[in-house]
Amino acid sequence: MSRFILRRLGFLTLTVLLTSLLVFIVTQWLPGDVCRIILGREAGQGAIENCRLELGLDQSLPVQYLTWLGNFLTGDWGISFSTGLPIYPIVMDRLRNSLMLTLVALIISVPLAVALGVAAGLNENKPIDSTVSVGSLSVVGLPEFVTGLVLIQVFSFGLRDLGLPYLPANSSIPPQSTFLEALPMLILPALTAMLVLLAYISRLTRAGVLEELKQPYVRTADLKGLPRRNVIVKHVLRNALLPTITVIAISIGWLISGLVVIENVFNYPGLGRLMIFAIDRRDLPLLQAVIMVTVLGFALANLAADLLYGWLNPRIRLE
Amino acid sequence: MTNSSVLDIRDLTVAYHQDGQWLNAVHDVSLKIHAGETYGLVGESGSGKTTLVLAAMRYLGSGGSIRSGEIHLGDIDLMSLTEEELRQVWGRKIAFVPQNPQSSLNPSLRVGEQLVESINPQGELSPREAEKQALEWCAKVNLPDPERMAESYPHQISGGMQQRLLIAMALSTDPDLLILDEPTTNLDVTTQVVILDLLNDLIRENEAGVLYVTHNLGVIAQICDRVGVMYASEVVEEAPTHNLFSQPLHPYTQGLIDSIPQLGDTRESIQLRAISGQIPSIGKSPSGCVFRDRCPVAIEICSTRPPLYQVGESRTSRCHRWEEIVNSEIDIHQPSPGRKPTQSGDQDGPLTLETNDLSIHFPIRRSLNEVFSRQPSKSVKAVNQVDLGISPASTVGLVGESGSGKTTLARGIMGLEKKSDGSIELLQIPLPEKLFQRDLETLRLMQIVFQNPHEALNPYLPIGETLQRPLIRLAGLSNEEADIKVRELLELVRLSADYAGRLPSQLSGGEIQRVALARAFAANPELLILDEPISSLDVSVQAAILNLVNELQSDHHNSMLFISHDLSIVGYLADQIVVIYLGSLMEITGPEVLFQPPHHPYTEALLSAIPQADPNIKSSPIHLAGEIPNPADLPSGCPFHTRCPRYLGEICATTTPPWQVDQKTGKRIFCHIPLEELVANQIQIDISSAAKP
Numbered sequence A: 001m002s003r004f005i006l007r008r009l010g011f012l013t014l015t016v017l018l019t020s021l022l023v024f025i026v027t028q029w030l031p032g033d034v035c036r037i038i039l040g041r042e043a044g045q046g047a048i049e050n051c052r053l054e055l056g057l058d059q060s061l062p063v064q065y066l067t068w069l070g071n072f073l074t075g076d077w078g079i080s081f082s083t084g085l086p087i088y089p090i091v092m093d094r095l096r097n098s099l100m101l102t103l104v105a106l107i108i109s110v111p112l113a114v115a116l117g118v119a120a121g122l123n124e125n126k127p128i129d130s131t132v133s134v135g136s137l138s139v140v141g142l143p144e145f146v147t148g149l150v151l152i153q154v155f156s157f158g159l160r161d162l163g164l165p166y167l168p169a170n171s172s173i174p175p176q177s178t179f180l181e182a183l184p185m186l187i188l189p190a191l192t193a194m195l196v197l198l199a200y201i202s203r204l205t206r207a208g209v210l211e212e213l214k215q216p217y218v219r220t221a222d223l224k225g226l227p228r229r230n231v232i233v234k235h236v237l238r239n240a241l242l243p244t245i246t247v248i249a250i251s252i253g254w255l256i257s258g259l260v261v262i263e264n265v266f267n268y269p270g271l272g273r274l275m276i277f278a279i280d281r282r283d284l285p286l287l288q289a290v291i292m293v294t295v296l297g298f299a300l301a302n303l304a305a306d307l308l309y310g311w312l313n314p315r316i317r318l319e
Numbered sequence B: 001m002t003n004s005s006v007l008d009i010r011d012l013t014v015a016y017h018q019d020g021q022w023l024n025a026v027h028d029v030s031l032k033i034h035a036g037e038t039y040g041l042v043g044e045s046g047s048g049k050t051t052l053v054l055a056a057m058r059y060l061g062s063g064g065s066i067r068s069g070e071i072h073l074g075d076i077d078l079m080s081l082t083e084e085e086l087r088q089v090w091g092r093k094i095a096f097v098p099q100n101p102q103s104s105l106n107p108s109l110r111v112g113e114q115l116v117e118s119i120n121p122q123g124e125l126s127p128r129e130a131e132k133q134a135l136e137w138c139a140k141v142n143l144p145d146p147e148r149m150a151e152s153y154p155h156q157i158s159g160g161m162q163q164r165l166l167i168a169m170a171l172s173t174d175p176d177l178l179i180l181d182e183p184t185t186n187l188d189v190t191t192q193v194v195i196l197d198l199l200n201d202l203i204r205e206n207e208a209g210v211l212y213v214t215h216n217l218g219v220i221a222q223i224c225d226r227v228g229v230m231y232a233s234e235v236v237e238e239a240p241t242h243n244l245f246s247q248p249l250h251p252y253t254q255g256l257i258d259s260i261p262q263l264g265d266t267r268e269s270i271q272l273r274a275i276s277g278q279i280p281s282i283g284k285s286p287s288g289c290v291f292r293d294r295c296p297v298a299i300e301i302c303s304t305r306p307p308l309y310q311v312g313e314s315r316t317s318r319c320h321r322w323e324e325i326v327n328s329e330i331d332i333h334q335p336s337p338g339r340k341p342t343q344s345g346d347q348d349g350p351l352t353l354e355t356n357d358l359s360i361h362f363p364i365r366r367s368l369n370e371v372f373s374r375q376p377s378k379s380v381k382a383v384n385q386v387d388l389g390i391s392p393a394s395t396v397g398l399v400g401e402s403g404s405g406k407t408t409l410a411r412g413i414m415g416l417e418k419k420s421d422g423s424i425e426l427l428q429i430p431l432p433e434k435l436f437q438r439d440l441e442t443l444r445l446m447q448i449v450f451q452n453p454h455e456a457l458n459p460y461l462p463i464g465e466t467l468q469r470p471l472i473r474l475a476g477l478s479n480e481e482a483d484i485k486v487r488e489l490l491e492l493v494r495l496s497a498d499y500a501g502r503l504p505s506q507l508s509g510g511e512i513q514r515v516a517l518a519r520a521f522a523a524n525p526e527l528l529i530l531d532e533p534i535s536s537l538d539v540s541v542q543a544a545i546l547n548l549v550n551e552l553q554s555d556h557h558n559s560m561l562f563i564s565h566d567l568s569i570v571g572y573l574a575d576q577i578v579v580i581y582l583g584s585l586m587e588i589t590g591p592e593v594l595f596q597p598p599h600h601p602y603t604e605a606l607l608s609a610i611p612q613a614d615p616n617i618k619s620s621p622i623h624l625a626g627e628i629p630n631p632a633d634l635p636s637g638c639p640f641h642t643r644c645p646r647y648l649g650e651i652c653a654t655t656t657p658p659w660q661v662d663q664k665t666g667k668r669i670f671c672h673i674p675l676e677e678l679v680a681n682q683i684q685i686d687i688s689s690a691a692k693p
């Protein structure tokens, strides 16, 4: 197992380094001179030269890359071109928001998705199975902005019009809100994300359950005279949920940074919207930082998935 | 008690729902098993025997359904129970030992926990008490180091140990009925015999009724009291074991017995009689007698379904002509295969194939840690210093258990594995090491047929094209010439010309193996390597393939290397038998002296372990201690010394044994014990061919 972990960690480092290189190269290629962007069209040649010196742009590319990487690793992420503010706190604040959303989305989707998947798998081709399949597939087909708007229509405006307590349609939480303060505004975006995850996770869980039910060890367990409940919980689910757990861990990466559409619909200040903002303003240092955090998020989620899988699976753990 | 039997099945019919109709997998079967009795159910794959035993526990998967009949377990009417109630019966009253121990254990639970579950399925015992019993059971089934064993996961223990565990699980609740479904089929003979002896002891102790399902007549003969023979969903004959073997009454039983070579049969002494045709697939058996289209004595009346005739006190048969058969008025043997395969061609002259000191080692990658701490690099030593010679027009049978390196050796000769040392000569010309360095002619000269031909044939290519391609590409034939040749090849392997248009998926296993043989013979090879060519086939078609191989060889005078785990088959077919263990040759012997001492201690154990299809032979099998060692950690001295029952001492563990040649039998034996001493201490293995024509 320790070899397994070491290997995974090695992969992780390699991935992150490679992406950092890619990010660096790509941003070098973007059209337009950085200092021109910062100082505006009217700036004189002298000011531009000064700016270049200050940013180290006169150095060779490898040196620039290493300096940038070193700074990144030590938390010195520079100043955002467009806002003139330090990048680190901005990104961290957004990351925090994204993590809160991720947490809520996971809490409401995973138990439901797994339960539906297990129910469908245990009742193959029975009404409950078809209902789950048709239901989740039809929802996953809808774009997130549609489901988002429908949810707003129902839970925000609809409930309000009925004079009932309702959920806010706008989720633009103020900076530094605590989790509890933010919670009411997290529910609708998290529900929207759930609709996407639901189909995905429940289908996979169903497939896992069906696959394991066919295994001869289930017959052994049944014919021992174990109560069916024990057979399912102790034997079937233990193995059937292994791939599900992996997928959940991987989807954390998507939840952290991939919710661009949902964040936009709900006006939620997460990492996704920050990335769009950085692209819009050609704010290169900000964009670099956001991408790096995103990649790290994905890589860590994958690592967690691998380790969890390895740990739960004795055939890997005891290698 | 109203009922002295532990299991009483009456007129049971089980069907599967398929494409809108019900297909019978078990048709009208009745059987009774008494306490303390071991009942053997023998049948080929597809006969319905597994469905029958699952139905007997009322454990049928979705799709299967009991259409009619009664099942009584002692006083319990199984058909009247709800699923809840069935779970009270399973495990406690009926216990089941499955065929594939590996997949029948949950991979993510410790084996100790799985055993505890069996002992305590509904949690009546205290956990401590259950654990104590679990450890006791580990010891009872001779699992070494029970405490550590209990902490292991299934993948950490060998197949033999897994099966012992499953047996412990089954017997731990003291069931009235024990059902064993091919419990030793995937195990090596030396492991099988240990398991069978263990089962025998435990069963005697336990007084349970036993339903033992297998396709292996040898196992039936050795451990069962009574036998039911199943064919195409029906039990066609039932008899006490010794009666069944001394006078089979149903033509199918006779065919089955005749189609497998027994220990001691050689191709000179015995003709295998294959059962013509094929096993009907489920729901496709002929109307009337299910065996009608393959029966050598079918007559008009056979198109009506024979009832179960009671023959004497204790036998039944589903054959209209049972009276004539009992009185030996008709001959129910399958027709003999035309001619007796004879030893062909001139076996003198330079060897077709010769290996000298051939070794094949696979390096194991070292971890970073091992590299830094300068540990020597290790390798899996699959084949070690093998000297093998195959004379022209002769067959060498290479026999070994799993992990013996026999397949690696074959692949090495073919150039599919890289040799680490030694030489391989074909027709006295050294072979280049790698496949791609060999020229077309060399490739043509050696052909191989694999165990699972489905993997070796392109599934999307019609048979004709599979055969045609090498003819056009390699032999340079025109399309028309190739067409003619394909027809000839199909005829050669007794397939009609219309097979050329079929896809591999439309062929049965036996037919596919014929195609693989045809493809090999298309090149007219000097050396044909057959790697377990019949072990994935149904018993009743194995003989046909063996006969075909024999005939092809006597016509074409090529040399053959026939690889098998089955000493009886190798003994039947080969001119010379080579026994391999852990990558090293142990003994080289002729088939006619195989049973005559001296034996290599390993061969002796192998021979004694084979269950013979003759209940009159009571064998006394030699148990080998422990497991086959890891080929990465080859024992020093004699590779067999860690398990050898005749271990001499120091010398075996330190010094490589010499090859001794026995003047009388011509055997060559790789052992330190002087041959005279072996002769003095070994007894002749008892064999008989009583059941043969």
Ligand code: SF4
Residues within 6 Å of the ligand: B250, B251, B252, B289, B290, B291, B292, B293, B295, B296, B297, B298, B299, B301, B302, B306, B318, B319, B320, B321
């Ligand atoms: S009933 Fe007829 S066809 Fe069937 S086994 Fe007897 S003789 Fe053969």
Ligand code: SF4
Residues within 6 Å of the ligand: B600, B601, B602, B638, B639, B640, B641, B642, B644, B645, B646, B647, B648, B652, B657, B670, B671, B672, B673
């Ligand atoms: S050399 Fe020794 S260990 Fe090897 S087979 Fe002979 S007696 Fe047994």
